[in-house]
Amino acid sequence: MAEAARASRPSLREHEKQLDRAASVLDLGTDIGFREVLRIFARVISTFRLFKARIATKLGFITVELAFRLLVAPWPGKVVVDHVILGMPIGDASGFPAFLAPAVLLLDGMGPVEMMLWVFLLGVFMVTVFGFTTSRGAGRSPSGAPTGASAGSSGGATALTPQGLGTLAQGHDIATQTENQANLGSGLMAGILGFIDFRVHLRLSQSMNHFLRTRVAGKLRSLPMTTLDDLRIGDSVYRVLYDSTSANMLLHGIALGLYSGLLGVVITLYIMFTYFGAATEVIVLGMLAFPIVFLFVLPFARMARRRG
Structure with missing residues (x-):
């Protein structure tokens, strides 16, 4: 009896088809294949070329932030510990990367107070321009965004991210969530560069979402009245309003997120x-x-x- 029950149990693929039929009685094509996913991605990504300047600017800010945070920001702490507190001689700066050795050698021959003064001035510069200190790397989410005390102490820019790490509240309804997605803006820096970075990303999200909504809505308006009367136009309007923000999420996840992750791996x-x-x-x-x-x-x- 048990063997007969197991034999009559549907396979995983058949079970997924049953889920598709139960999810939508009218539309049975809810489970798209890998090729169709790539085709949809290609169509959405083709719109990115219309915003090349803003995307390139955003990628430039990501490059500056990652390079400075990973290559420069940790080393002032080593100067304080080794050469200010412990009083170790700088020598040939062999304990520092080659690109930082000339700057560290400028501190050779200075006393602890003078070294600490220069490190303090560097910290003021980092907070003013980049908005973070040498401890900014602590307290980050898996996506790389600052969280908790780290974000608060560094003055991290307001960020709206797909993971819900932003500071703007939203309800459970799709309308307010889509409104935040249409105005998506994030930045791992604060200070002067962080403000510019956030504004560039915000304008990029708004312009892309407005372009897609206008383009798709224009095609709907050009359809014959018989077509609009026969088809479910309400569902089409709903998708124009609330599904167009998926392009922003795709840009954030593929173009910006993938570039940030790969660049971080290369630097590491x-x-x-x-x-x-x-x-x-x-x-x-x-x-x-x-x-x-x-x-x-x-x-x-x-x-x-x-x-x-």
Whole structure:
């Protein structure tokens, strides 16, 4: 009896088809394939070329923030600990990266008070221009956005992110959530550059969303009246209003998020190569971390999406 019950149990693929039929009686094409996903992505990404200047500016701010935070921001703390508190001689600045060694050598021969004064002035510059200090790296979410005390102490710019890490409240209804997505703006910096970065991203999201809504709504208006009368025009209008913001989320997740992640990996590997060049196994493990995680997660992506 138990074997007969197991034999009559539908397979996972059949069960997913039953979920599709139960989810929508009118539209059975709810489960799109991988090729169709790529085709939709290509159509949306093709609109990015209309905003090349703003996207390039946003990518430039991401580059400046990551490069300064990972390559420069941690080292003033080492100067304070090693050469101000412990009083170790600077020597040839062998403990610092090659691109920072000339700046550190300028402190050679100075007393602890003079060194601390220069580090303090550098901290003032970092807070004014970049909006973060040498401890800004602590307290970050998985997406890289500052959280908790770190965000508060560094004066992090107001950020609206898909993970809900922003400071603007929203309700559970789709209208207010879409309104925030249409005005999506984020920035990992504060200060002068952070304000400009946030404004550029905000205007990019608004202009892209306005362009898509205007373009799709114009095509709907040009349809014959018989078509508008026969089809579910209410659903089409709803999608124009509330689904157009998906392009912003795609831009944030693919173009900006992917670039930020890859650049962070490249900078991290550069730092690892600089300090662990003799231990090649450390670099190899660091390079294999992403493909290993990707290979283990990819087979279960569809299952997690259907049951999420």
